[in-house]
Amino acid sequence: MPDRHCDIAIIGAGPAGLAAGLYAARARRTTVLFEREVTGGQISTTSIIENYPGIDEVDGFELGQRMQRQAEKYGTEMALTAVSAIEPRESSFRLATGNGDYSARTVIYTSGADYNKLGIPGEVKLTGKGVSYCATCDAAFFKDQVCAVVGGGDAAMDEGLFVTRFASEVHVIHRRDELRASKILQERAFANDKMQFHWDTVVTEIEGDDAVKRLLLKNVTTDETSMLDIAAVFIFIGLTPNTTLVKDLLKLDGDGHIYVNEWMETEVPGLFAAGDVRVNSARQVATAAGDGVTAAIRADHFISEHFDS
Amino acid sequence: MAKPRDVTDSTFEAEVLKAEKPVLVDFWAPWCGPCRMVAPVVEELADDYAGKVDFVKLNTDENPDTAVKYGIRSIPTLLVFKEGEVAGQIVGFRPKSDLAQRLDAVV
Numbered sequence: 001m002p003d004r005h006c007d008i009a010i011i012g013a014g015p016a017g018l019a020a021g022l023y024a025a026r027a028r029r030t031t032v033l034f035e036r037e038v039t040g041g042q043i044s045t046t047s048i049i050e051n052y053p054g055i056d057e058v059d060g061f062e063l064g065q066r067m068q069r070q071a072e073k074y075g076t077e078m079a080l081t082a083v084s085a086i087e088p089r090e091s092s093f094r095l096a097t098g099n100g101d102y103s104a105r106t107v108i109y110t111s112g113a114d115y116n117k118l119g120i121p122g123e124v125k126l127t128g129k130g131v132s133y134c135a136t137c138d139a140a141f142f143k144d145q146v147c148a149v150v151g152g153g154d155a156a157m158d159e160g161l162f163v164t165r166f167a168s169e170v171h172v173i174h175r176r177d178e179l180r181a182s183k184i185l186q187e188r189a190f191a192n193d194k195m196q197f198h199w200d201t202v203v204t205e206i207e208g209d210d211a212v213k214r215l216l217l218k219n220v221t222t223d224e225t226s227m228l229d230i231a232a233v234f235i236f237i238g239l240t241p242n243t244t245l246v247k248d249l250l251k252l253d254g255d256g257h258i259y260v261n262e263w264m265e266t267e268v269p270g271l272f273a274a275g276d277v278r279v280n281s282a283r284q285v286a287t288a289a290g291d292g293v294t295a296a297i298r299a300d301h302f303i304s305e306h307f308d309s
Numbered sequence: 310m311a312k313p314r315d316v317t318d319s320t321f322e323a324e325v326l327k328a329e330k331p332v333l334v335d336f337w338a339p340w341c342g343p344c345r346m347v348a349p350v351v352e353e354l355a356d357d358y359a360g361k362v363d364f365v366k367l368n369t370d371e372n373p374d375t376a377v378k379y380g381i382r383s384i385p386t387l388l389v390f391k392e393g394e395v396a397g398q399i400v401g402f403r404p405k406s407d408l409a410q411r412l413d414a415v416v
Contacts, residue, residue: 036404038346040342044343044346045342060342061342061343061345080404081404098406127400128382128383128400129380132382132383134401136340136341136342137341137384138383140338140340141376141382211382232382
């Protein structure tokens with residue numbers, strides 16, 4: 001089967017990719033947006049987004065769906081399949097995908113980042129049995145029960161506060177002695193009677209057979225160990241960028257982010273990176289969308305310079 | 310399109326446990342974003358496996374007894390029942406090809 005061709009291939013349908021799709025399609029470039037899992041990326045499981053300018057409050061999944069509809073309205077084609085390889089050719093890129101091969105004049109890489117796992121005993125075995133990476137999916141199963149949240153950033157506080165709607169107590173386990181979450185989320189967390197904080201503490205094991213029963217905790221300053229009986233643990237300990245497809249093509253920073261300039265251009269001409277996958281991202285819906293827009297505008301210019309005569 | 314029909318706490322035994330064919334049960338709830346993504350994929354599978362596997366869905370908000378009985382603590386969860394026993398379990402959103410693979414392995 002011959003390759004399908006497009007002007008701009010976008011990999012990853014989070015806010016960066018969806019915003020890029022909107023702008024690419026409105027520039028009248030043939031645009032294909034690849035997504036291996038769920039439209040929206042990280043926001044698809046975020047209960048409420050209240051910091052996207054102009055929108056008071058929106059369910060994250062709903063915002064992702066709206067962004068997709070808007071991009072499709074102007075002609076972006078959604079391809080719900082994984083991309084398995086990106087190969088730069090002389091004046092195009094070859095993409096191997098679950099729908100066959102594509103050739104694209106430019107590629108915007110918006111693959112985002114995945115939540116990290118703790119990597120401790122019991123975690124894999126008890127996933128779906130009280131170990132969760134999505135409070136909005138699972139918190140309702142733990143009505144009037146004791147839960148824990150691991151982490152101290154925005155995601156941990158957001159999700160922890162969501163869990164308080166159902167749980168009787170929410171124990172925040174954080175390895176440092178202060179939170180990294182934004183001040184407004186910290187204020188809400190500290191003001192919530194159901195939230196209890198375990199500072200300088202890490203989880204060393206999750207115990208349970210058919211369901212989570214308790215956490216083994218260790219205080220990293222005193223080495224003191226303790227146990228905490230809980231029904232569920234929600235884990236939000238940072239993210240790792242998804243750069244498998246480009247790690248041999250591009251230089252990455254120590255944490256695996258892609259280096260780009262202010263136009264979201266990578267060192268490979270015609271290959272752009274935007275959103276959480278790039279270096280120095282503020283990791284917000286609004287900044288990811290902005291990155292995607294910048295990359296799409298630049299990709300459009302790139303095609304004009306190199307292909308349009 | 311063969312829309313998976315709703316089962317409830319009271320119909321679960323007759324429609325799932327005593328069914329002759331294998332049954333895939335989609336445990337979902339209205340507030341769960343990824344569940345809304347799984348639903349159309351399950352509908353497509355229901356077409357592909359028509360005649361071989363029955364497809365049903367169970368709202369965990371309205372039918373907590375069944376959800377508790379099968380230890381559902383994360384949704385979306387898909388359970389495949391064969392002759393009244395759980396033959397396979399898939400937690401979280403997976404692409405259609407993954408689901409088909411898992412389904413082929415158990416039916």
